Amino acid sequence: MREKIKNLRFIYIFYFSAVLVLVGTLTIYTLFGETKNYIEEVTQKIYIQDTQDLAYNFAEMIANETGKNIYINLKEDENLREKLEKNLQLFISKRYRYIYVVDKAPKGQNYRFLLDGSKKVEEKSDFGEFYEPLHVTKFQEAYKSAHPVYFTQENAHGVWITFLQPILKDGKTDALLVVDFSMQGHKLIDNSLSELDGVLKISIYVGIFIFIIIVFFSYIDHKRVKVLESFKDKLEMRVRQEVEKNRQKEQQLIEQSRLAQMGEMISMIAHQWRQPLSAISSASASISLKAMLGKLDNETALEISTAISDYAQHLSTTIDDFRNFFKSNKEKQEITYTELIENVLGIIEVSIENKNIKLVKHLHSNKSFYSYPNELKQVLLNLIKNAEDILLEKKVENPTITIETDENILRVRDNAGGIPPDSMHKIFDPYFSTKLDKNGTGLGLYMSKTIIEEHCHGKLLVKNDEEGAVFTIVLDGKKD
Amino acid sequence: MINKKLFLLLVVFTLACAEDNYELKLYETVLPLIFTKTPIKIYTDTQETAKIFQQSRFFYIVPHCDHSVELLVGNKFRHLSPACADKPLFSTTYKSFKMEPNSFGAFYWRKGRPQIKFKTKTLHRYHLILPKTLQRYAR
Numbered sequence: 001m002r003e004k005i006k007n008l009r010f011i012y013i014f015y016f017s018a019v020l021v022l023v024g025t026l027t028i029y030t031l032f033g034e035t036k037n038y039i040e041e042v043t044q045k046i047y048i049q050d051t052q053d054l055a056y057n058f059a060e061m062i063a064n065e066t067g068k069n070i071y072i073n074l075k076e077d078e079n080l081r082e083k084l085e086k087n088l089q090l091f092i093s094k095r096y097r098y099i100y101v102v103d104k105a106p107k108g109q110n111y112r113f114l115l116d117g118s119k120k121v122e123e124k125s126d127f128g129e130f131y132e133p134l135h136v137t138k139f140q141e142a143y144k145s146a147h148p149v150y151f152t153q154e155n156a157h158g159v160w161i162t163f164l165q166p167i168l169k170d171g172k173t174d175a176l177l178v179v180d181f182s183m184q185g186h187k188l189i190d191n192s193l194s195e196l197d198g199v200l201k202i203s204i205y206v207g208i209f210i211f212i213i214i215v216f217f218s219y220i221d222h223k224r225v226k227v228l229e230s231f232k233d234k235l236e237m238r239v240r241q242e243v244e245k246n247r248q249k250e251q252q253l254i255e256q257s258r259l260a261q262m263g264e265m266i267s268m269i270a271h272q273w274r275q276p277l278s279a280i281s282s283a284s285a286s287i288s289l290k291a292m293l294g295k296l297d298n299e300t301a302l303e304i305s306t307a308i309s310d311y312a313q314h315l316s317t318t319i320d321d322f323r324n325f326f327k328s329n330k331e332k333q334e335i336t337y338t339e340l341i342e343n344v345l346g347i348i349e350v351s352i353e354n355k356n357i358k359l360v361k362h363l364h365s366n367k368s369f370y371s372y373p374n375e376l377k378q379v380l381l382n383l384i385k386n387a388e389d390i391l392l393e394k395k396v397e398n399p400t401i402t403i404e405t406d407e408n409i410l411r412v413r414d415n416a417g418g419i420p421p422d423s424m425h426k427i428f429d430p431y432f433s434t435k436l437d438k439n440g441t442g443l444g445l446y447m448s449k450t451i452i453e454e455h456c457h458g459k460l461l462v463k464n465d466e467e468g469a470v471f472t473i474v475l476d477g478k479k480d
Numbered sequence: 481m482i483n484k485k486l487f488l489l490l491v492v493f494t495l496a497c498a499e500d501n502y503e504l505k506l507y508e509t510v511l512p513l514i515f516t517k518t519p520i521k522i523y524t525d526t527q528e529t530a531k532i533f534q535q536s537r538f539f540y541i542v543p544h545c546d547h548s549v550e551l552l553v554g555n556k557f558r559h560l561s562p563a564c565a566d567k568p569l570f571s572t573t574y575k576s577f578k579m580e581p582n583s584f585g586a587f588y589w590r591k592g593r594p595q596i597k598f599k600t601k602t603l604h605r606y607h608l609i610l611p612k613t614l615q616r617y618a619r
Contacts, residue, residue, distance in 0.1 A: 098591045118591075122573075125590060129574060130619065134593050156592035180591060 014221075018214035025207035029200045036193055043185050044161055047095070048150050051179055054091070055148065055165035059177045061087075062101065062115070063167050070167065070175045071103055074114050074127065081115065081127065088117025097158055097182035098123075101167065102131055103175040104143065111139065114175055133178075135162070142166055143173045153180075160186045250450065253430060257443040261378070261385075269322060275350075276311040283308050322347065332370040337405040338363050340373060344380045352384070357391055358400040365405035369477025371456050376473075379448040379460070380412070383471045386444060387414035389435055390469075410473040418464030427462060501535065502594070506587060507553075508538050510596070511570065513611045514585075514603075515550065523564065525554030529572065552582075568606045584608060585617075 062084060066073040074081050088099045099117035104110075110132055113125040125131065133139050134156055142149040142164035150163040161181040166173040190197075283304045290296035341363065352359055384401060391399035394416050404411040419427060419434075426432045428449045433442035452460040458475040512518050519540040524530045533539040533553070542549050545564035552560075552569040555576035570585050571577040577586035577597055584602035588595055598618040603610055610618055 100591065123591075126574065126578070129590075130597065131590060132593065132595055132617075153592075157589060159592045178591075 014214055014218045018211045018218075021214075022207050022211045025200075025203050029204055032193075032196065032200050036189065036197075039189055039193075040186065043189060044150075044152070047161065047181060047185060048163060051096075051163055051181075052148060052165075055163060055177055055179055058087075058091075059165045059167045062177065063169060063174070068169065070101075070114060070169070071112075085115050085117060088115060089119055092117055092119060094184050095182060096179055098178070098180040100125065100178050101175050102133075102139075102178060105130060111176075138162070139164060139176060142176055146171065146173045156180070158183055160184075253443055254447060254450075256441065257447040258378075260441045260443065261382070269318065273315055273318065276314050280308050280311045283311075333373055334368050334370055335373045335376075336368045337365045337410050340376055340380060341403055341405070341410075343373075344377050344384065348381060348384055348388075352388055352401065355388065355392060356399070357388060358398065360400055360402040362402065362404040365407055365409075367407060367477075369408065369475060371458075371475055371477060372451075375451045375455055379451050379473065380410070382444045382448050383412040387412060387416070387469070390414060390416040393435065408475050408477055410475075411470055413465065413468060413470040415467040417468055419462065419469050424462070424464075428460075501532065503587070504532050504536055506594070506596070507533070508536055510585075510587075510614065511551070512538050513614070514608050516609075521548050521550045523549045523552055523567075525552075525556045529554055568602075568608065582606075 062070070065080060065084065074084075084101075088101075091099055100113060101115035102111040103114055105112050110130045113127060113129045113131055116125045118124045134153065135151055138149050138151050143166065146166045146168055148163065148165050150161055152161055153159045156162075159180040160183045163179040163181070165177040165179070167175040167177055287296060287301065287304050290300060341361065345359070349359065384403075387401045391401070391414055396416050398415070400415050402411075402413045404413070423432075423434055427434075428445050429442075430446040431442035432446075449460045452458045452473055452475075456475055457478075458473060461472045461474070463470050463472075511520055518538045520538065521540050521542050522533055523542050523545040524533065530541050533541055545552075545561050545567075547563050549564055549567055552564070552567050553572065554569075555571055555573040557569070557580075566582060569576070569580055569583040570587070571580060571583045572586065573588050574586065574590065574595070574597075577583050577588070577599075582602065583599065584606060585598040586596070596614075596617050598610055598614065600610070600618045603618070
């Protein structure tokens with residue numbers, strides 16, 4: 001989940017960066033556009049200011065030269081027309097593309113040319129030629145207001161700004177002096193800013209490209225992560241299932257191992273019970289005999305019945321010992337190796353002695369530790385039983401099982417000659433057995449290793465010494 | 481699939497960026513309305529004008545001026561064949577519009593502004609009817 005959140009955040013940072021790149025570039029370009037417009041506006045104002053007085057003076061001069069009605073006067077006086085047009089021509093320059101005078105046609109919305117300052121024949125209009133300007137409303141505005149009007153052209157070829165100066169007769173507009181600014185000023189601004197414009201345009205394309213790439217790869221990555229997550233989930237589920245299967249298998253092995261040990265236990269119980277049962281039988285026979293002979297007094301009967309009761313109690317204790325042996329400890333308990341060994345020998349010692357096997361104890365550890373006593377008893381019992389089985393199988397002279405403790409170490413050794421080297425690496429494998437006479441399950445040592453290493457977090461080691469096999473248990477004995 | 485989409489995007493982008501042919505658009509709007517038919521068979525005096533009309537499906541350029549020609553477009557028709565001499569003319573300069581007797585209309589640039597004009601009398605002579613939308617340009 002944490003990883004998922006981390007991945008999600010990473011993707012969001014990715015998206016955020018992409019949007020930031022795009023928005024940043026667009027903002028810069030918008031700012032640039034606004035700055036460019038501002039420069040154009042300022043330049044326009046400067047141009048207009050420069051032109052205003054000139055146009056005004058010209059309009060005054062035309063008004064003065066043409067009498068009451070401009071159209072009629074100019075129509076009738078061709079010389080005046082030529083003179084005024086020559087004056088207009090003087091101002092045609094790189095800045096001023098066209099300078100001409102128009103008035104409103106008597107019918108309709110059209111205008112007509114009265115004077116034209118154009119030098120080129122193909123550009124020059126005829127006197128009275130009808131003319132349809134692109135921004136008629138601006139012309140009408142200048143006509144009505146009798147004040148100069150200027151505006152930026154958008155569709156007129158080669159014209160940037162148009163300045164309209166009304167030519168007044170008795171305070172009313174009789175004609176308009178039109179001054180068309182060439183694109184020179186606009187081009188100057190454009191050329192000055194073209195490099196920056198180019199760089200910013202490229203930045204926008206790069207920004208959009210990066211944005212698309214980032215979004216595309218984020219999408220791919222997102223999909224990939226989803227597939228991986230689904231794969232991971234499946235894998236985790238599979239691992240959980242396998243772990244559970246292994247746990248169940250292990251549990252089955254433990255059960256199997258315990259059942260195998262149970263069979264051996266019955267034999268041990270038989271050994272344990274033989275002596276008290278014999279004593280009970282003997283006491284019973286003694287009572288019967290004394291009763292038949294008439295020699296059974298109260299004191300004797302009480303004494304024998306007490307002895308029988310003690311033997312019965314012993315038998316009951318033996319049963320309890322065996323029952324406890326098969327209970328699993330759920331929590332760690334404090335125990336010493338000595339207590340552990342005494343408990344196990346209480347079950348198995350009689351059986352071993354009956355088989356003429358010498359049991360030697362070198363107990364040097366009284367240190368208490370925390371562990372699972374019943375599980376440890378099972379292991380110790382298994383190690384001792386294995387030693388017993390091999391000693392009997394090999395019919396060793398002076399068979400001896402030695403149990404040693406030292407600090408947190410417990411050793412069980414025998415004098416049966418040791419484990420064959422080729423079997424040494426396999427003895428802890430499940431279902432591996434070297435027992436010939438008995439039917440070994442091959443689970444004893446496997447379970448012992450599992451209990452010591454998996455449950456008790458200790459170590460179970462094996463080696464051969466000069467006399468036989470040595471099994472060593474090492475426990476850390478910590479509470480948790 | 482992605483390649484196709486990219487190509488389409490590129491085409492749309494290029495078309496959006498391309499400059500419109502203003503003159504051709506105007507001819508395509510005005511002349512079919514007056515002649516009420518397409519394609520109109522045209523004879524022009526210059527290669528430049530012919531090139532403009534060649535791009536349109538509304539016009540058909542005739543290489544030699546003959547009886548089949550329906551319209552002359554241009555301004556320098558000095559040596560027209562007798563079959564073509566009296567065909568209606570759509571002028572491309574003010575001078576031609578003013579001077580040529582068979583010029584019924586004109587489209588030209590004046591002070592950087594497009595100008596369109598018609599002569600009512602000449603239109604009548606050729607039995608051409610000017611649609612209402614264009615009547616304001618007629619004199």
